Amino acid sequence: MPSAAERTRTLVQSTCSAVLLIPGLERAGSDQLMPLSRSVGPEGDLFLEFPLDSPAVRAATHAQDDELSAVLEITDVAPVSVPHRIRGRARVCGWLTSVPGMAGPGRMLLRLETGEAHVEDLWGAEPVDPEDFRDAAADPLVEHETELLQHLHAAHGEQLQTLCELLGERAARACATSRPSVVPVALDRLGLRVRFFERNGGCFDARFEFPEPVRDVVELSHAMHTLFEAAAH
Template identity: 80%
Template sequence: MPSAAERTRTLVQSTCSAVLLVPGMSTAGFDQLIPLDRSVGPEGDLFLEFPADSPAVRAAAHAQDDELTAVLEITDVAPVSVPHRIRGRGRVSGRLTPAPGMAGPGRMMLRLETGGAYVDDLWGAQGVEPEEFRDSAADPLVAHEAELLQHLHAAHGEQLNMLCGLLGERTHERRAAHEPSVVPVAIDRLGLRVRVCEADGRFFDARFDFAEPVRDMVALRRAMRTLFEAAAH
């Protein structure tokens, strides 16, 4: 399974919604605390871009030599319609300082020096040390995952339903009785996760590991073809 550090890093570098929480800024509008852009530096620090007049920018500028802590909270929602769409949450906490000269006109970059992180997702909940976060890498499919899942859901429903045949005889009998639909809920370099949704409202997740980790779209297409061929026989 992907490590907690990799999963957190993937969340940070994804398009999931995120909000920066700074103590004493409870009166600021929620939309004012959403970074325009975010990235991770070589030392594992987060760089968050905001409008220059953002309350977060003012707070970081006024703090000067004082310690200003902040938390970036990320919510991961499945890009396809499925029961319980929130796939996970992550947070990165640390010291917040301005990073002048790194943003364009009318914007300011803030640096969140990673002091710790935490992820709670489909794999489980776990804390992440700053060094682990720094040394990890985001999943190579993160930029394409939403599009991939939407394509699988829209164009490959029959092949997805056939995956139930790989789950054993009991699941096959249950499938025949309850006529479930199979929805792709997550994909990463190690495999595909689907949610089997039954007609009576019940559901369960199933995970299909690839024979080997994939590093690009060419390898992913090959892995998916192998998986669907296995389900068809």
């Protein structure tokens, strides 16, 4: 199971939508408070890029030496169409300052010093210690997860359905009369999570772990081949 800190780092460094919440800017449109880019520095601070005319930039510049609290809120949505599509949310709270001269023309880099974080996702809800967040690494598949899940869904539907055979006792109920439809909902270095939809309208998730953690797409390909082979026998 990925740690809460790793899951939070993965969401921060993913392409999930994010909005920066700043006291006093509640009336600003959320599109004005979405970073153009985001990254994590070696000390665990977040670096967020905004247009120069963004309300966030004005607030950070005006605050100067005063502490300006802010929260980066990230929403993770499954990249394939599926009911209950929101997979998780993460919040990173801290103090916001501007970093002049570090962004391109017409842009400003803002630094969010991480004070605390929290993640709530398919694994559960957990607080994240700032030091753990600093030391964690994002999942190595984070840049490819969207296209990989969409490819699995579009091109490997029949193989996904065979995973029903690996459900043990639950397979007797889920697969005895008719095979449920299967949608891949999450993928990381440790395994694949799919959602089974039964004909009676019910659904449930199942996670299939790889024999060992994968480090890249090549190793993932071998792990998926092994998983489908196991389901076919």
